[in-house]
Amino acid sequence: MKKYFAITLAIAVVALAACNSSNNNSTASQTDANKDTTAAVHQTQDTMPAGMNMNNTTTVSVKDVIAAYLQMKNAFTNDNTNDAATAGKNLQAAFINLDTKTLSADQQKTINDITDDAKEHAEHIGANGGNIAHQREHFDLLSKDMADLVKTLGTGGQTLYKDFCPMYNNKKGAYWLSETKEIKNPYLGKAMPACGVMKEEIKQ
Amino acid sequence: MKRIKKISLVLLVLLIAIQFLHPARNESLQQLPTDIATNYKVPDSVFRILKTACYDCHSNNTRYPWYSNIQPMAWMMANHISNGKEELNFSEFGGYSIRRQTSKFKSIADQVKDDAMPLWSYELMHKDANLSDDEKKLIMNWAQILEDSLSANN
Ligand SMILES: [Cu+2]
Numbered sequence: 001m002k003k004y005f006a007i008t009l010a011i012a013v014v015a016l017a018a019c020n021s022s023n024n025n026s027t028a029s030q031t032d033a034n035k036d037t038t039a040a041v042h043q044t045q046d047t048m049p050a051g052m053n054m055n056n057t058t059t060v061s062v063k064d065v066i067a068a069y070l071q072m073k074n075a076f077t078n079d080n081t082n083d084a085a086t087a088g089k090n091l092q093a094a095f096i097n098l099d100t101k102t103l104s105a106d107q108q109k110t111i112n113d114i115t116d117d118a119k120e121h122a123e124h125i126g127a128n129g130g131n132i133a134h135q136r137e138h139f140d141l142l143s144k145d146m147a148d149l150v151k152t153l154g155t156g157g158q159t160l161y162k163d164f165c166p167m168y169n170n171k172k173g174a175y176w177l178s179e180t181k182e183i184k185n186p187y188l189g190k191a192m193p194a195c196g197v198m199k200e201e202i203k204q
Numbered sequence: 205m206k207r208i209k210k211i212s213l214v215l216l217v218l219l220i221a222i223q224f225l226h227p228a229r230n231e232s233l234q235q236l237p238t239d240i241a242t243n244y245k246v247p248d249s250v251f252r253i254l255k256t257a258c259y260d261c262h263s264n265n266t267r268y269p270w271y272s273n274i275q276p277m278a279w280m281m282a283n284h285i286s287n288g289k290e291e292l293n294f295s296e297f298g299g300y301s302i303r304r305q306t307s308k309f310k311s312i313a314d315q316v317k318d319d320a321m322p323l324w325s326y327e328l329m330h331k332d333a334n335l336s337d338d339e340k341k342l343i344m345n346w347a348q349i350l351e352d353s354l355s356a357n358n
Contacts, residue, residue, distance in 0.1 A: 137314045
């Protein structure tokens with residue numbers, strides 16, 4: 001009986017230690033959060049999606065970010081929620097690894113402001129495969145971020161079109177960026193592919 | 205038979221042992237300058253709904269029910285609250301960038317419209333978090349007006 005008691009005690013101690021360490025973590029992050037609210041805002045956004053390794057990735061340019069965004073946009077035009085989710089994960093990784101070293105401090109601030117918001121939308125789109133309506137809600141906000149991003153960083157050499165769908169979101173309307181002159185609506189998908197107008201041609 | 209007895213004894217000891225662990229509670233007495241109410245107009249009717257249906261997971265102050273003192277419930281709740289605050293924290297709202305605040309106002313309206321928030325599992329335990337259509341409309345309009353004014357000015 002003594003032996004079993006010892007084993008029980010050992011397990012309890014191990015469990016206690018394990019729980020305590022996770023406990024400490026949460027306490028630490030909580031006090032951090034109270035100390036610095038801006039840090040708390042940003043800390044959650046820096047997690048890498050599974051499969052990406054920060055050390056191995058080469059630097060990401062605006063071109064790669066646009067490629068991932070267009071991949072997502074085209075998934076939405078085809079009503080393909082799973083492809084949109086995959087693109088969301090790629091785009092989130094691209095935002096995290098986007099190289100801003102050559103930019104001025106001012107520009108860096110602008111870009112960080114944009115990517116902080118945008119990678120959250122990319123993350124939600126990545127996590128919500130199967131719920132295309134919710135993914136599109138985030139795509140609306142993400143597209144605004146992308147338009148601003150391109151304003152600061154350029155398009156990496158390609159021509160983009162800023163299109164507007166007047167019907168989406170209870171006729172509030174929504175923008176998206178496209179690589180084709182032809183309208184292919186990512187918000188209404190196959191139901192109304194041609195709905196929309198080109199508002200701006202972005203060359204750079 | 206003897207074995208089952210031993211295993212259940214071990215489990216019982218474990219269950220008792222974890223009762224002595226308490227995750228840090230999400231309770232802060234002071235109101236931060238970043239609080240939504242100090243940065244934006246929050247009508248009483250809206251504020252009441254936010255407090256009863258949102259603040260337990262989306263602010264620095266949780267109203268803890270009695271079972272929050274029992275493990276493993278305490279851990280589950282702590283986890284839930286930390287996730288909720290990561291997404292949206294009304295106590296720290298003013299610390300977000302204007303861009304993110306705009307996004308959050310839209311998401312609040314969208315999530316309520318889509319019945320995605322409050323979570324059904326939360327409504328199960330908190331009957332007053334089950335919002336009526338009028339209450340939903342109130343939140344949606346409030347959030348949308350703030351979203352619109354922010355995006356018009358920036
Ligand atoms: Cu979402």
